[in-house]
Amino acid sequence: MICFVTGNRHKYEEAKKLLSDIEMRHIPYPEIQADSLEEVAEYGIEFLRKKLDCNFFLEDSGLFISHLNGFPGVYSAYVFKTIGNDGILKLMKDAENREARFESVIAYYDGEIHLFKGICKGMIAENAMGKKGFGYDPIFIPEGEKRTFAEMESEEKNEYSHRGMAMKKFISYLSRY
Amino acid sequence: MICFVTGNRHKYEEAKKLLSDIEMRHIPYPEIQADSLEEVAEYGIEFLRKKLDCNFFLEDSGLFISHLNGFPGVYSAYVFKTIGNDGILKLMKDAENREARFESVIAYYDGEIHLFKGICKGMIAENAMGKKGFGYDPIFIPEGEKRTFAEMESEEKNEYSHRGMAMKKFISYLSRY
Numbered sequence: 324m325i326c327f328v329t330g331n332r333h334k335y336e337e338a339k340k341l342l343s344d345i346e347m348r349h350i351p352y353p354e355i356q357a358d359s360l361e362e363v364a365e366y367g368i369e370f371l372r373k374k375l376d377c378n379f380f381l382e383d384s385g386l387f388i389s390h391l392n393g394f395p396g397v398y399s400a401y402v403f404k405t406i407g408n409d410g411i412l413k414l415m416k417d418a419e420n421r422e423a424r425f426e427s428v429i430a431y432y433d434g435e436i437h438l439f440k441g442i443c444k445g446m447i448a449e450n451a452m453g454k455k456g457f458g459y460d461p462i463f464i465p466e467g468e469k470r471t472f473a474e475m476e477s478e479e480k481n482e483y484s485h486r487g488m489a490m491k492k493f494i495s496y497l498s499r500y
Numbered sequence: 501m502i503c504f505v506t507g508n509r510h511k512y513e514e515a516k517k518l519l520s521d522i523e524m525r526h527i528p529y530p531e532i533q534a535d536s537l538e539e540v541a542e543y544g545i546e547f548l549r550k551k552l553d554c555n556f557f558l559e560d561s562g563l564f565i566s567h568l569n570g571f572p573g574v575y576s577a578y579v580f581k582t583i584g585n586d587g588i589l590k591l592m593k594d595a596e597n598r599e600a601r602f603e604s605v606i607a608y609y610d611g612e613i614h615l616f617k618g619i620c621k622g623m624i625a626e627n628a629m630g631k632k633g634f635g636y637d638p639i640f641i642p643e644g645e646k647r648t649f650a651e652m653e654s655e656e657k658n659e660y661s662h663r664g665m666a667m668k669k670f671i672s673y674l675s676r677y
Contacts, residue, residue: 392582406569
């Protein structure tokens with residue numbers, strides 16, 4: 324059994340579909356101000372590793388927009404809460420380079436730290452479209468698509484998804500044994 | 501003698517003018533993702549307190565814009581580095597409520613944690629003006645003024661300044677003895 328340290332039941336249930344032998348543990352841990360998700364995740368592991376008696380993992384994700392030098396990046400949750408999709412669309416008004424990527428990092432601790440990363444490339448839409456999903460989904464169009472994540476069913480979204488990809492790498496690591 | 505934990509020589513020299521008996525210590529400490537400068541500062545103190553053999557303080561500051569729900573707030577440094585003053589002006593385009601405030605928090609540790617806060621109210625300019633100062637100075641007009649911080653000499657700016665105010669409270673606390 325592996326513990327998934329998160330306060331987000333939605334993330335937990337998504338992960339549970341791919342990896343049944345997990346338990347949710349809601350233990351708040353500090354998220355540091357850093358440039359990469361890897362640094363945030365590793366710091367979280369260091370904080371948690373003496374507090375848990377099971378192998379465990381945590382997940383952190385963010386949206387990185389090229390034209391905005393990687394903003395909102397590791398601060399995606401805070402930026403969504405304050406300026407939201409409207410704010411991002413204002414910042415991207417008339418921007419020619421609309422490239423963006425979602426990243427997800429899973430950090431797993433089993434005596435050592437292991438990192439698994441998933442990336443989903445795409446672009447920022449001109450306008451918000453769709454009602455499904457959450458967060459930045461209405462303004463993110465994955466590569467090879469014309470629809471935003473918020474216009475897709477979750478199964479379809481999960482095929483492209485940064486988080487799904489990180490989970491698959493993690494599961495592949497676990498199944499080596 | 502008191503240690504000022506900072507990597508910013510500019511801040512150190514500003515403080516040194518007000519409080520001569522200090523020494524700069526450049527010890528990186530984690531800045532957590534939180535809603536208030538106080539939380540960030542307190543976490544920094546907890547991290548540092550076993551690493552130093554002197555009484556010490558640190559300082560953290562941010563720009564809080566009402567129309568943007570407090571954005572960029574405790575992430576001001578990161579936001580400046582990515583979207584900069586141009587980004588803030590885009591987000592504030594046509595905004596009627598242009599209220600903003602600079603906040604500075606000094607956290608001092610002498611066996612206990614003491615917090616000193618300085619606030620400077622003002623508004624976000626329609627355009628960047630002035631070349632002096634640094635960071636958000638060209639877009640911030642303090643209350644009762646028509647010029648931005650970047651249009652003032654540093655002595656004049658320091659009279660209004662959030663950081664100067666926090667320092668004065670801190671010095672007043674120290675001089676109780």
